[in-house]
Amino acid sequence: MTLVLGLGSPDRGDDGAGPAVAAHVRALGLPGVRVRVVGDPSRLLEAWSGEPDVVVVDAVRADDEPAGTVLAIELGAQVRTPATMPAGSGGGTHTLGLADAVRLARALDALPQRLLVVGIVGRTFTLGAGLSEAVRAAVESAGAVVASRGGPRADAGP
Amino acid sequence: MTHRPDGDGRVLHVDTLARVEGEGGMYVRVHDGEVVDVELRIYEPPRFFEGLLRGRAWTEPPDITARICGICPVAYQMSACLAIEQACGVVVPDEIRRMRRLLYCGEWIASHALHVYMLHAPDFLGYPGAVEMARDHRALVEQGLRLKQAGNALLELVGGRAIHPVNVRLGGFYRLPTRDDLLAFRPVLAGALDDALATVRAVAAFEIPDLEQPHEYLSLRSESGYPLESGSFVSTSGRAFDAREFDTHVVEEQVQHSHALHARLVGADGFAVGPLARYALNHDRLTPVARQAADDAGLPAVCRNPFRSIVVRAVEIVEACRSGLDVIDGWTGAPAAAVPVPARAGTGYGATEAPRGTLVHRYTLDTEGTVTDAVIVPPTSQNQPAIESDLRAFVQTRLDLPDDELTRQCEQAIRNYDPCISCATHFLTLTVERT
Numbered sequence: 001m002t003l004v005l006g007l008g009s010p011d012r013g014d015d016g017a018g019p020a021v022a023a024h025v026r027a028l029g030l031p032g033v034r035v036r037v038v039g040d041p042s043r044l045l046e047a048w049s050g051e052p053d054v055v056v057v058d059a060v061r062a063d064d065e066p067a068g069t070v071l072a073i074e075l076g077a078q079v080r081t082p083a084t085m086p087a088g089s090g091g092g093t094h095t096l097g098l099a100d101a102v103r104l105a106r107a108l109d110a111l112p113q114r115l116l117v118v119g120i121v122g123r124t125f126t127l128g129a130g131l132s133e134a135v136r137a138a139v140e141s142a143g144a145v146v147a148s149r150g151g152p153r154a155d156a157g158p
Numbered sequence: 159m160t161h162r163p164d165g166d167g168r169v170l171h172v173d174t175l176a177r178v179e180g181e182g183g184m185y186v187r188v189h190d191g192e193v194v195d196v197e198l199r200i201y202e203p204p205r206f207f208e209g210l211l212r213g214r215a216w217t218e219p220p221d222i223t224a225r226i227c228g229i230c231p232v233a234y235q236m237s238a239c240l241a242i243e244q245a246c247g248v249v250v251p252d253e254i255r256r257m258r259r260l261l262y263c264g265e266w267i268a269s270h271a272l273h274v275y276m277l278h279a280p281d282f283l284g285y286p287g288a289v290e291m292a293r294d295h296r297a298l299v300e301q302g303l304r305l306k307q308a309g310n311a312l313l314e315l316v317g318g319r320a321i322h323p324v325n326v327r328l329g330g331f332y333r334l335p336t337r338d339d340l341l342a343f344r345p346v347l348a349g350a351l352d353d354a355l356a357t358v359r360a361v362a363a364f365e366i367p368d369l370e371q372p373h374e375y376l377s378l379r380s381e382s383g384y385p386l387e388s389g390s391f392v393s394t395s396g397r398a399f400d401a402r403e404f405d406t407h408v409v410e411e412q413v414q415h416s417h418a419l420h421a422r423l424v425g426a427d428g429f430a431v432g433p434l435a436r437y438a439l440n441h442d443r444l445t446p447v448a449r450q451a452a453d454d455a456g457l458p459a460v461c462r463n464p465f466r467s468i469v470v471r472a473v474e475i476v477e478a479c480r481s482g483l484d485v486i487d488g489w490t491g492a493p494a495a496a497v498p499v500p501a502r503a504g505t506g507y508g509a510t511e512a513p514r515g516t517l518v519h520r521y522t523l524d525t526e527g528t529v530t531d532a533v534i535v536p537p538t539s540q541n542q543p544a545i546e547s548d549l550r551a552f553v554q555t556r557l558d559l560p561d562d563e564l565t566r567q568c569e570q571a572i573r574n575y576d577p578c579i580s581c582a583t584h585f586l587t588l589t590v591e592r593t
Binding site: 039040042043045046100103104107108109 | 228272288289290292293296299300303306307310319320321
């Protein structure tokens with residue numbers, strides 16, 4: 001059983017990428033896959049509590065990658081040397097991000113055994129703006145990355 | 159960042175304060191061993207909410223102002239509802255008031271748990287942040303997360319969702335939870351009460367820095383119970399006034415170094431709102447379990463050390479859990495989820511106790527119900543001068559400390575007020591300059 005968490009807010013431009021991919025995956029009706037939308041990264045620990053296999057889909061900023069690029073990274077408890085994620089700005093809860101949630105969960109042994117983060121590089125995060133064309137076009141391919149996640153793997157290093 | 163000018167001068171400067179809500183900084187200048195300047199610099203852009211409310215319908219401010227803050231949206235909704243209902247001559251039935259109190263309890267639990275555990279406890283236990291603290295104090299952090307989750311769940315139950323609840327409307331709610339909904343949730347809140355009592359015991363054991371401040375405390379006081387969703391103003395100097403008279407007692411002024419207005423209590427050297435003020439003025443109104451927890455923690459009836467606010471905040475989590483349980487246990491339903499609030503011309507004031515202190519809204523409506531004037535006075539803008547005063551007194555007695563440790567302790571002092579910069583600019587980085 002896989003839990004897919006679409007992270008983000010549809011009211012903030014490309015930050016709606018996670019919810020958009022979640023809606024797409026839900027529409028695919030994949031067996032053994034449950035889908036939820038989470039608006040705030042601080043709720044992730046609660047959302048994935050007790051779940052062995054989780055996919056988080058989120059918009060990301062990446063200066064070197066064009067908007068709409070789909071990135072996938074394994075960060076679950078089984079990954080012994082996870083890829084470095086940037087720490088949050090430390091600026092308080094308004095900026096608590098996915099990386100902070102993963103770090104806190106790892107410190108508390110509360111990370112899912114398997115955790116795949118699928119990131120879609122966003123372009124605009126303006127309040128009230130919809131998805132940019134590049135991100136809208138990437139929803140299907142990000143959905144395919146989520147859908148292609150197979151059964152449990154012995155090693156899912158980055 | 160710290161730098162030493164020529165001579166024995168000293169400047170402490172924090173460009174961006176961590177573990178506060180929003181963006182701001184702090185600047186302290188020391189000359190010849192005397193603290194000469196303390197400024198809280200709030201540079202998060204002003205948010206012009208008061209301006210954009212003008213021209214909107216009287217039904218809209220509760221939802222629009224909820225967007226000012228993701229941590230205390232209920233406070234904005236409650237103060238907005240009270241103000242507009244007063245302008246329209248409507249007083250909601252007691253069952254609506256009690257359901258509002260239950261919703262507000264959810265916000266107090268979630269907000270206070272976040273601040274006590276994630277933002278402030280690392281200062282007392284010597285960690286840069288909650289993640290580092292979690293490695294050594296796992297059970298403590300898990301306890302805090304459980305409390306936050308319980309608060310969020312209560313917000314979802316009554317408010318429809320935890321952030322920017324959608325179930326609040328003028329006159330009440332769109333839909334009330336059923337008695338069965340409430341009873342099904344009750345064990346979660348009863349568990350949170352146990353965690354809250356454990357929280358008081360944990361923070362009462364923290365080493366508290368010395369500092370006594372003479373601020374006049376200002377808070378609401380209700381006809382019964384600890385103040386959250388209603389009440390009129392009282393202060394430790396004996397003031398007693400209705401929200402309608404707020405403007406004559408509290409005035410807001412612009413200062414050059416901050417985007418947030420500074421509030422001043424007329425005739426007072428300084429004042430503070432928030433947990434310490436509420437507790438000092440309503441200690442007798444705590445539920446027995448919360449009062450016992452406060453007594454066991456060694457809190458005096460009036461607590462003048464701002465660093466003990468973390469203990470009072472924990473007592474207030476107990477109060478919110480117990481008070482919420484009382485609402486649930488007494489709930490027998492309501493004839494309607496809301497009462498009508500027809501528009502009429504007038505001005506109304508709404509004051510409620512946000513987690514950080516009293517939040518006041520004032521709206522003027524025309525005969526069509528269009529908002530012609532809106533004023534929002536958040537707790538952090540009221541507390542800014544008190545924070546600066548605390549820093550001035552605190553730094554003066556700690557000038558022998560190296561800059562990095564002094565800076566760290568100053569940030570801890572600022573967090574005593576759980577300042578919400580987002581609300582106040584609508585907050586923080588630290589600079590100490592020694593010359």
